[in-house]
Amino acid sequence: MAQFDPVLFAKALADETRQKIMKLCCCKWLSVSAIVEQLSVTQPTVSHHLSILREAGLVEVREDGKQTFYKLNQKRITVCCGQLQANFTSENGLVETVS
Amino acid sequence: MAQFDPVLFAKALADETRQKIMKLCCCKWLSVSAIVEQLSVTQPTVSHHLSILREAGLVEVREDGKQTFYKLNQKRITVCCGQLQANFTSENGLVETVS
DNA sequence: TTGACAAATAGACAATCATCTATATAATAT
DNA sequence: ATATTATATAGATGATTGTCTATTTGTCAA
Numbered sequence: 730m731a732q733f734d735p736v737l738f739a740k741a742l743a744d745e746t747r748q749k750i751m752k753l754c755c756c757k758w759l760s761v762s763a764i765v766e767q768l769s770v771t772q773p774t775v776s777h778h779l780s781i782l783r784e785a786g787l788v789e790v791r792e793d794g795k796q797t798f799y800k801l802n803q804k805r806i807t808v809c810c811g812q813l814q815a816n817f818t819s820e821n822g823l824v825e826t827v828s
Numbered sequence: 829m830a831q832f833d834p835v836l837f838a839k840a841l842a843d844e845t846r847q848k849i850m851k852l853c854c855c856k857w858l859s860v861s862a863i864v865e866q867l868s869v870t871q872p873t874v875s876h877h878l879s880i881l882r883e884a885g886l887v888e889v890r891e892d893g894k895q896t897f898y899k900l901n902q903k904r905i906t907v908c909c910g911q912l913q914a915n916f917t918s919e920n921g922l923v924e925t926v927s
Numbered sequence: 928t929t930g931a932c933a934a935a936t937a938g939a940c941a942a943t944c945a946t947c948t949a950t951a952t953a954a955t956a957t
Numbered sequence: 958a959t960a961t962t963a964t965a966t967a968g969a970t971g972a973t974t975g976t977c978t979a980t981t982t983g984t985c986a987a
Contacts, residue, residue, distance in 0.1 A: 736847060742838035742912070744945075755916050761964060774946055776965055795954050795963045801916055810913040813841070817854050817905050843975075860934055873976055875935055894933045894984045 735816055738809045741785035746770060747778045751787065751801050758791060758798040834915055837908045840884035845869060846877045850886065850900050857890060857897040 742748060746768065753764055761779065765772045779799055782788045786805050791798045841847060845867065852863055860878065864871045878898055881887045885904050890897045 736842065736844050739838050739841035739843075739847075743835065743842040744838075745835050746945080748835060748838075748915070751916055756918060762962095770945090771947065772964075773948085773966080777945080780965085797964060803916060806916050807913055810909045814906055814909040816847075817850055817900060817902060819855060845975080861932095869975090870977065871934070872936080872978080876975080879935085891934095896934060 733809060733812050735809075735813055737785055738787075738813065741781055741787055744778070746774070747782060750775065750778055750782065754788065754799050755801045755803065758800045760796045760798050762796075764799070832908060832911050834912055836884055837886075837912065840880055840886055843877070845873070846881060849874065849877055849881065853887065853898050854900045854902065857899045859895045859897050861895075863898070 742751075749768060750764055753759060753767055761772065761775055764779075765775050768775065779788065782799075783790060787802055787809075788799045789802050791800070841850075848867060849863055852858060852866055860871065860874055863878075864874050867874065878887065881898075882889060886901055886908075887898045888901050890899070
């Protein structure tokens with residue numbers, strides 16, 4: 730699992746389209762085309778955003794035949810939000826990490 | 829208080845220099861020049877980043893004579909991190925907000 | 928009131944980024 | 958084998974962004 734980089738994490742979240750994608754595949758596996766259908770951007774654009782989310786470890790990937798399914802990695806989001814916040818608390822950085 | 833915009837929040841965090849500034853003025857009031865001294869960017873650059881952090885409600889501002897002091901708004905960070913996470917949980921958006 | 932200092936603003940420039948079209952890759956169906 | 962479908966990749970382009978220098982604004986001291 731990609732280790733936590735607070736700037737990378739924030740950058741992954743710093744786009745409207747990516748946040749929409751994240752909401753869509755929250756709690757369910759969605760194929761790329763299913764995501765495309767619900768947004769107003771092209772398939773390559775969605776693939777591009779998914780690769781950024783993948784890079785940041787924010788989505789899980791499952792391939793099945795021709796299709797590729799993505800699902801939000803909620804646990805990771807929780808951990809990253811916690812770490813982020815901890816970074817800006819008291820003596821920053823020196824906080825226990827959660828497995 | 830600027831209401832919560834998850835994309836704006838993430839964008840404010842999505843820069844190395846800004847995160848450094850945030851860590852510096854975590855728990856203490858710092859003047860702009862005090863911040864400049866601890867970074868390797870110019871004063872106008874620091875002022876620029878501070879204005880973005882201010883816009884997002886992430887820092888508090890206090891003027892005193894010639895100087896302007898900034899301090900990280902930790903409570904706001906905590907609330908925003910919580911909201912952000914809630915946005916990507918189960919039936920997103922439909923979660924109680926914290927005052 | 929003049930000079931010095933602190934911070935903000937303006938404007939320029941290069942780098943990054945979001946998006947598109949076109950194409951490649953890979954899997955399935957005919 | 959060939960066509961079709963799903964996704965990824967390549968390359969181009971316009972918009973956004975981070976940084977700089979130069980300047981302005983505002984405050985205090987001499």
